[in-house]
Amino acid sequence: MEFQVSTSSRQAIYRQLQTQVREAVARGKLSPGEKLPSVRELSRKLVVNPNTIARAYTELEREGVLHTRQGMGVFVAEPSSDLTKTARKKQLRELLDRLMTEAIYLGFTKDELLNAVTERAEQFQWEARA
Amino acid sequence: MEFQVSTSSRQAIYRQLQTQVREAVARGKLSPGEKLPSVRELSRKLVVNPNTIARAYTELEREGVLHTRQGMGVFVAEPSSDLTKTARKKQLRELLDRLMTEAIYLGFTKDELLNAVTERAEQFQWEARA
Amino acid sequence: MEFQVSTSSRQAIYRQLQTQVREAVARGKLSPGEKLPSVRELSRKLVVNPNTIARAYTELEREGVLHTRQGMGVFVAEPSSDLTKTARKKQLRELLDRLMTEAIYLGFTKDELLNAVTERAEQFQWEARA
């Protein structure tokens, strides 16, 4: 698994990494139990301060995406939905509202959006979590 | 039109308000030409500093969502999209990837997502901008 | 890079600064990636409230001229134009009409203006954005 960060991006480096890991897991490029590169290793590879890598990992651990085993390294966590059904629906609803609002602002029609969603959804690994 | 902000949210107050207004316009709850509460009025109502309200309104004006008439107040602007097709598609793609990633994390299946999107899309005012 | 503002000008301080930065970038006196003075540093130097500097920088960021890296400072961004051809032409037309009107008021002849435009155009960095 390759990661890339850009110091000239306006997004914080640890956020870039965080997003990439989260997305890699969502798309099945990283599977539950799989080991991630150590903080030091990745910091050398990306030429980034170790604190920055640690920060990304910490946040991902808090999100439940990763999981640290003392002395062994950082691993992709098993998916577990602690949230109630209602809480999950509420969060999805917020995501959708943001999507609709922005899509309308970009000038897309309803059909254009629905087609784009359907098409793009094929690119992701849904089964792993269903 | 009712607005609500929470000081305990981790999101900035002016961002919360900005999102609510943007979304209200996207859903047709606020129509072009309609007047919004004045900076001072809303600041009293939400118990927030007038500058904070002004900031939200200013950002929305820059986005093209609102426009102010000196001494008269703030109004919902007429829609217009000056972005190129490529730029629009690129932005939509980013929105979709964020949606998919997070939906998978919430444990939804592809069909659940597609159904939710289709259903929610009905609640928005697409025609006004198509 | 030196900046100057005047409190006695009728133009807002943050606008003066904004114009100067925008122009410095357009003329190549500030290049993409280059660091600008920090908000606090510049506020001390110009004897202006830090918020005022921050406002100028924020607006320039929204324009796509600058971008900030958390904890590191503010930098000149890479150029990009997402406007449609029609929108761009319309904006240029407005600029030209303003120029003509004012030039006539200053008592210049058409040839004087054309010569001045041609001569001044040499001083700017056109290639970087063409």
Next chain:
Amino acid sequence: MEFQVSTSSRQAIYRQLQTQVREAVARGKLSPGEKLPSVRELSRKLVVNPNTIARAYTELEREGVLHTRQGMGVFVAEPSSDLTKTARKKQLRELLDRLMTEAIYLGFTKDELLNAVTERAEQFQWEARA
């Protein structure tokens, strides 16, 4: 001479009028000595507060474009360049710099700008002031 203002424009009404008068004079649609509609007459015609019309006229008088004769009305003033040659050049230079900067930001090339300027200059009445 017909004037039009839009209350839904984001520009102040008196500014819109001011620009139109200034431009009409620059383009020769209004000649020195010509009488303008009275404040009251124009306020009725445009359905605008008389103060707003008065404000536009006052500013134009300050600029030297118009000239009030007590009890007789408002007239287009004779052009007179009070400014020194250096002052005029300095002002033109500022106008040009603003133009260049914005044109670059809109993504135009130097030649596109020069062509547009030359072409548009034909539409204005330069002789009247040369």
Next chain:
DNA sequence: GTGGTCTAGACCACC
């Protein structure tokens, strides 16, 4: 009355 600008100084997140 409306919004626009600026100041002084606070607290927070990020690196």
Next chain:
DNA sequence: GTGGTCTAGACCACG
């Protein structure tokens, strides 16, 4: 150290 946000309250321009 950096910028981001918010408050309290001032003064001005606009209609």
